[in-house]
Amino acid sequence: MLSVGFRSLFRREVLRFVRRPKNTFMPPAITNVLYFAVFGVILGGRIDEPVAGIGYILFLIPGLVVLGTISNAFENASFSIFHGRWNEYIHETLTSPLSYIEMVVAYVAASAVRGLIVGVIVAVIGALFVPLSIENGLFLVATMVVIAALFSGLGIVGGLVARDFDDLTVMNQFILRPLVFFGAVFYSLTMLDPLWQYVSLLNPMVYMVDSVRYGLLGYSDLLEVAPPAYAEFAPYASLGVLTLLTAAVVALDVYLFKIGYGLTD
């Protein structure tokens, strides 16, 4: 898998965003400083009771880490593919002897790396506002890698499907962000009525945010509100399902590359 060709494409993809921190890392850093300052300090300071027994700023960190990670993973993959299509330089890759699996995995891995770096940046910014320690390190790393790869894979689909740059904006602003904002980033599911708790369980983001919160803080909403049969092992079940979903999305990416969807005439 780690052929010279694969490493070259992966390196190219990583260098593209690493060399442009003003475009890639600065915006999420600034946005998250604002989130922590406004939602955490100014508004959160008026919340007297801890949320789920946790201080509000600390409670916010996992959700914002997920938001930053998946947004950037998705954006990187979709932009890289679409921009390459738009200017046709993706032909450099497509006319090479790289296998379709190598192409897809290189794009996914590089975009996941960007998402993970942004996730770390968000966590570090959060740690400047409140002391932070990691409760379940291995679980956290596994979850972060899986969700970063999942949204990189979805970003590739977006980049292949998009017909202009507006389509990419629509995907990010109108689909991704609402799901994340209703994914228990800024509130605990325990704060909702039972009906809305169950409705929230239909949102896949809930499981991602909850898993990262479990890995980082050792707290899981799902342990409290999910049906008893599921709640018992909720974080691990979430990770398992997300892993399967990621594998399915990457397989879809490979298939789309193979048939040349959006790439060939």
Added chain:
Amino acid sequence: MPPAIETVDLVKEYGGLRALQELSLTVEEGEFFGLLGPNGAGKTTFINTLVGLVRKSGGEARVFGHDVEDDYREARDAIGLAPQEFNVDRFFPIREVLMHKAGYHGIPEDEAAERADEVLKRVGIYDKRNERFDWLSGGMKRRLLLARALVTDPDLLILDEPTAGVDVQLRHDLWELVTELNEEGTTVLLTTHYIEEAERLCDRVAIVNEGRKVTVATPDELKTRGTDTIAVRLESPVDGTAVADLEAALGTYAHEVSAAGDSLEVRVDDGGSTAPQLLNDLEARGHEIVDLEISRTSLEEIFVDLTRSEDRTVTRSSASSADEEASSMDEEGSSAEASEREQEGVA
């Protein structure tokens, strides 16, 4: 060794439009092969089918014996493509662009850097190695496309209109370079609008029109298929009746006879061997000859004749094959549109 390129009944359909129509071509290893045809003839579609940018609708296509779909990795590894459009990665200096391309072909980083330097020197833009593509002049961009095609040391070099819109000096530089590469053993497939280019460089040329192969021949063979014009100046003018008489008398070898004042033009298959007979026939009918000149048909005229569509004036039998052909797609138009696309933002 299998042929460098072998296609059998290759078909590409875009909805109801057939861009390639049972196109069968064979390019031997080491050959310098030209693909000639008007805009929309299917030249770029043919090339893109070989490199994987177009999925064929039917038929077979192989590069050095490797099927372009089943064994796509081997087929693509053998090809270096200099396309018509400027489809170069804008994010990196051109030296890195070449290193990346070499890397995709499995060339380790150190060697890729050496090769990038080597090909940049070879095409004469080494001093621009740290510039990004957008900052190069049009001619330099064209050179870079060639450098990118060469950096993987391909066995088959495909050049799609490499000299379109470049100045005479660059055109000659490119000709020299690709001739050199061909002499070193690289098979070259060249598409061009410039007949002079094909005549000067190619061992054989295929003329395609509206997705079909019209003919394959050497440039010399093609030229023998044209007609020559024998222009004769007579001592005294010929009138209409005399021209009609001559048409009837010379009909066994003359395709067309025309006269204006004391000048007579006779179109024949082979001017050199026909001229003595024409002189004899004219003298036998009382015409005194002052001067005679034979002009051969240029390859360009033959090309125009062979690719002439049915809605134009048809003067040659070869044009009949065009009668069956479907309407063409406008590749050039879409290419121009693509080349106008601008880079937007950085996410």
